Amino acid sequence: MDEIQDGLTQIDCDILVIGGGTAGPMAALKAKRKNPNANVVLLDKANVKRSGAISMGMDGLNNSVIPGYATPEQYTKEITIANDGICDQAAVYRYAQECYGIIQELDEFGIRFQKDQNGEYDVKKVHHIGTYVLPMPNGDTVKKALYRQLRKARIQIVNRYMATRLLTGEGRIAGAICVNTRTAEFLVVRAKAVIMGLGAAGRLGLPTSGYLYGTYENASNSGEGYAMAYHAGAGLANLECYQINPLIKDYNGPACAYVAGPMGGYTANAKGERFIECDYWSGQMMQEFFDELQGGKGPVYLKLNHLAEETISEIERVLHIVERPTRGHFHAGRGTDYRKQMIEMHISEIGFCSGHSASGVFVDEHARTTIPGLYAAGDMANVPHNYMLGAFTNGAFAGLDAADFIADVDFATFDEGEVVAEQARVLAPTKRDDGIPPNQIEYKTRRLVNDYLQPPKVTAKMELAQQRFEEVREDMEQGMYVRDAHELMRSLEASSILDCADMAAAASLYRTESRWGLYHNRVEYERDDENWFCHTILTKGDDGKPAHSKKAVQPYVVEIADDEKDAYYNQRVDATVAAE
Amino acid sequence: MPLAQTATTVPVVVNDDLCIADKGCTVCVDVCPLDVLRIAEKADGSKTAYMKYDECWYCMPCEADCPTGAVTVNLPYLLK
Incomplete structure (x- = not known):
């Protein structure tokens, strides 16, 4: 195991789901149930049995909208306020309307939710305004229950393959290039639709312990989803709205x-x-x-x-x-x-994660990205404050829409040269006799993230970060060295982490105002609704570097009164209460 | 630039006496999200699981799913 081997296989499927954590399995299940003839492949760089943020389970639903406790309108309003108004409500509102159905489905899978003496869901108040938190007494069984459903639905599972780049052609998605994490053999998957559920960029900043894997997020969530979407030309929204925990x-x-x-x-x-x-x-x-x-x-x-x-x-x-x-x-x-x-x-150190924050690959209320046939759901998509139930529900939306999308299309043709170029990029560190190991490239990138990008944000520091990242990129491209397939996986992760670091710096510099509290606290700028009440969209520019544009916030579905807008800024306990 | 061999303590410890890798068990290796466990052959030719890469999220599927209770997850020294 781990020896680097030559090899390239190509397979075809209707829908490729990348990431077997939370959103991915639900997307695969929904797509397969809607179209039982569809060939659905679920791919993960770990093992779907224990992959993703909920590897060991979850203690509760943090954002359940349950009739009798909360309404979709109330939830949509709360999440909009929590995000300083920068929120396309359609996606949040649809989530709020349909997440109760997903809870009932999870219940049928054998995942229990806490009920009171009257048999009603025992929902708790944690948010500033509404009541949405539902404990899960057997939350340690989530992954096992999901896995049973995947087997029952005959979803084809491919473990230990890491997707490294998406393929596009004819203006839509065409598939993905993947590498085996134990042999370095390539797998090219042609697909009519691709659903990404690759989790957060959880290995972006360096934990204060200095241990590279001592992260809040599952350390295998190293930002491939953001990097792949970026290189494929998809738009990413509000990346300057970091996650800090x-x-x-x-x-x-x-x-x-x-x-x-x-x-x-x-x-x-x-x-x-x-x-x-x-x-x-x-x-x-x-x-x-x-x-x-x-x-x-x-x-x-x-x-x-x-x-x-x-x-x-x-x-x-x-x-x-x-x-x-x-x-x-x-x-x-x-x-x-x-x-x-x-x-x-x-x-904590910084990361990207819409699970608790609001940044990520831009999607609409159907989990569609800006590339036709490409979907994203869960922590990596920009629907704010997703948490686990958001990953399940938005994953379901992606699966349902993808099942329709594939009905009308054949495989898009792509440039075979892209596969050859990607093989060369991936294998470059195996072709050297000596050089810098991936863990040092990663450590240095993440230490620089802490030094220069951690809020409060300062323009001169972020510009310095960009220079240093360029130097590290040069070292990575010219001098990184790996000895086996496992280290090769780490080298690819180091590359995604560096891409995310570049995007974090560029996005933060673009939005010249302060917003979202500490997440985008730019000390030189005040909040500026006149110029910055909008999404920022980051794409890969023609020069290969991040390009930026503004995108209007869609008209609200649920209106917010003026005196409600700043409710989340009134959190500090006043002195008299604190002294009691 | 030669590579150094730097020592490190590993968080995941396997009890050889309880490990049944000899019987073909690879459960802990299979479930690890970071893929850091491997099977080694000991001097007497028998096999045991061990932590090959010090890249641990101390998440515990290896310990929880081991059929014989041979695996213990400790916290990495740097953060404990």
Whole structure:
């Protein structure tokens, strides 16, 4: 295993789904059910059984719109406000209308959701305005339940192949070029439609621990989706709206105020005082978190030690079996007992992820990108605040639309020269006798991301970042060296990470205003609705570098009153409350 | 520019006595999202799983899915 071998195989399918985490499996299932004759291939660089952000499960739905608790109008309004108004509501509204159906379907798969004594869904309030959080008592079984459905539906699963570039022709999608992560053999997949569900760019900034894989996101989510969409010519929206998370320091996993909040836990400063009214993640909330740290009242903590024993045991039970189960080991190693100590938190490194933020490959309410036949869903698509249920629901939209799209088209012809060129690009580090290993290229890129791109954003620093990234790119293209197929996978990831770093810098420099709290806090600029109440779209320019344009925000489906627009800026607890 | 051999502690530890790689089991290798585990042949010719690449997300499918409880996931030293 891992020895580099020559080889190139070509296969054909109707729909290629890249990424077997959350959105991908649901897209494949929906497409196959709608058109049982369609040949649907689900491809993953890991193993679909345990791939993606929910590898070990999830503790709840963070954004369920359940009749009796919330309405699609209310949810759409909340997400619009949380994103400072920069939101095409059609996609959010459709999600809000149809996610309840997806919950019921997941229920049929055997994934249970918490119910109260009357058998009603036990929905909790975590957001600033509405009530949308639904716990999942057996959330550790999600991937197994999904996998059973994939097998039952006879979806063809291809594991350990990493897609590296999309193929286009005739002005639409034509397929993808993939590499085996254990043999370096190539697989060219011709497809009439391609659905991307490749997750976040979770390995963009460097964690403060210095450990390359000590990320919040599954470290296999290294930004290939963004890089492939970019090189194929698709538009990417609002990439300057970074994702930055309030996490457990060093562990870099979620502190999970969403679980602990409804049970009485909260985010506190060093004195144990509450300073934000709402623990829901948004740029505005992160700005308050940042201000508390800078204002000398840090560190910031998750506070549980005032709660009753039964409550703390229940919080531990949930948090130590799903999503990030090593959390318990971490606390044990540090001697942190929720009953006695508060849990130290920090501000994470940056990434791209619409799961909690709003940037990504531009899609409409059908999950269509700007390239016909190419879809994107989940953390990498720009529907804001997706979370897991958004990945499932928007993945479903992609699958349903793709099933229609393939009915009317044949394979698009593409330039065979693209395959030859991609083979040369991919294999270049295997053709040298010596050079720089991919982990050093990656470390340096990510360290520079921290040094120069982490908000607050400063123009001169970001321009410096661009120069340094160019130097690293030169080193990568001329001098990167790998010894086996596994290292080759890492070298391709290093390349995606560098592409994402370039896009992050370019997008941030383009929007000359501040918006989304800490996510795009440009210290030299105020918020400027007159010039910047719009999406920014990044594409690959003719010179091979990022090009930019503005795109109008679509007319709202749900109107927002003037006095509601800034609700997310009113998060700070005032002094009298904090002193109680 | 010669490559160095730098030592590192690995987070995933496999108990050889419990590992049944000899019987053809590759569950931990199969499920790892980062593909960092491999099967090694020991001096006596028997086989065991081990962590070949120090690139761990400490996510635990290898430990959770191991049929004999041979795998333990520790936190990488740098962040523990």
